Amino acid sequence: MTGxxxxxxxxxxxxxxxxxLPNLVVAAATLNxxxxxxxxxxLGLPISGRRPRRQEWEGLIxxxxxxxxxxxxxxxxxxxxxxxVNSVLMTLPTYWMAMFKLSKWVTRxxxxxxxxxxxxxxxxxxxxxxxxxxxxxxxxxxxxxWGILDLTNFNRVLLGKWRWKFATNLNxxxxxxxxxxxxxxxxxxxxxxxxxxxYFWKGVIGYLPPFRCCTFHVTSSGAxxxxxxxx
Numbered sequence: 744m745t746g747x748x749x750x751x752x753x754x755x756x757x758x759x760x761x762x763x764l765p766n767l768v769v770a771a772a773t774l775n776x777x778x779x780x781x782x783x784x785x786l787g788l789p790i791s792g793r794r795p796r797r798q799e800w801e802g803l804i805x806x807x808x809x810x811x812x813x814x815x816x817x818x819x820x821x822x823x824x825x826x827x828v829n830s831v832l833m834t835l836p837t838y839w840m841a842m843f844k845l846s847k848w849v850t851r852x853x854x855x856x857x858x859x860x861x862x863x864x865x866x867x868x869x870x871x872x873x874x875x876x877x878x879x880x881x882x883x884x885x886x887x888x889w890g891i892l893d894l895t896n897f898n899r900v901l902l903g904k905w906r907w908k909f910a911t912n913l914n915x916x917x918x919x920x921x922x923x924x925x926x927x928x929x930x931x932x933x934x935x936x937x938x939x940x941x942y943f944w945k946g947v948i949g950y951l952p953p954f955r956c957c958t959f960h961v962t963s964s965g966a967x968x969x970x971x972x973x974x
Contacts, residue, residue: 794942844946
């Protein structure tokens with residue numbers, strides 16, 4: 744109806760195992776696209792069927808450092824550097840945080856880069872005096888802070904949005920995939936325990952306790968309500 748169609752020259756069918764390559768080639772020929780093996784990088788995010796390795800996390804940290812090296816900010820004021828932190832540096836790991844739970848050492852390293860840049864400028868090798876505790880700057884402006892995002896809490900919110908999307912939009916294509924792999928009902932904030940779980944979904948359900956505190960369940964037929972658990 745719109746005249747749009749798939750661009751098969753930009754389409755690729757991927758597999759995790761080398762042994763599946765013959766069948767993969769046949770399927771790709773049927774779909775008239777290319778065939779490939781994981782891992783692959785898509786929109787800057789590593790897709791491999793497993794949790795990201797340390798060197799992949801280090802690539803994200805290096806990306807933040809490289810962005811600093813491109814700026815001519817030696818003469819920026821403290822307010823200018825604060826704007827750079829909030830508008831540029833904080834956006835670089837956002838896509839990663841929307842897909843994966845950040846390891847503590849990754850959060851710590853990115854926080855250190857932003858903190859040193861805020862107080863010292865681009866010369867991260869010689870950090871200046873830190874006048875205010877870093878956690879105090881996470882507060883909103885009306886609470887005496889500078890409005891800098893807390894990476895841990897921001898990561899929690901972004902992963903929680905997947906659960907909200909799963910619960911409120913049953914037409915989303917990911918609903919069927921999640922139900923097939925992990926079972927349960929559409930609005931189930933107490934998923935069953937299973938050994939086979941992806942790193943992505945493990946991060947999502949790991950943040951369900953704070954998510955449950957911010958939601959409540961409206962009972963209709965009662966078929967999807969846990970009497971003793973749902974709020």
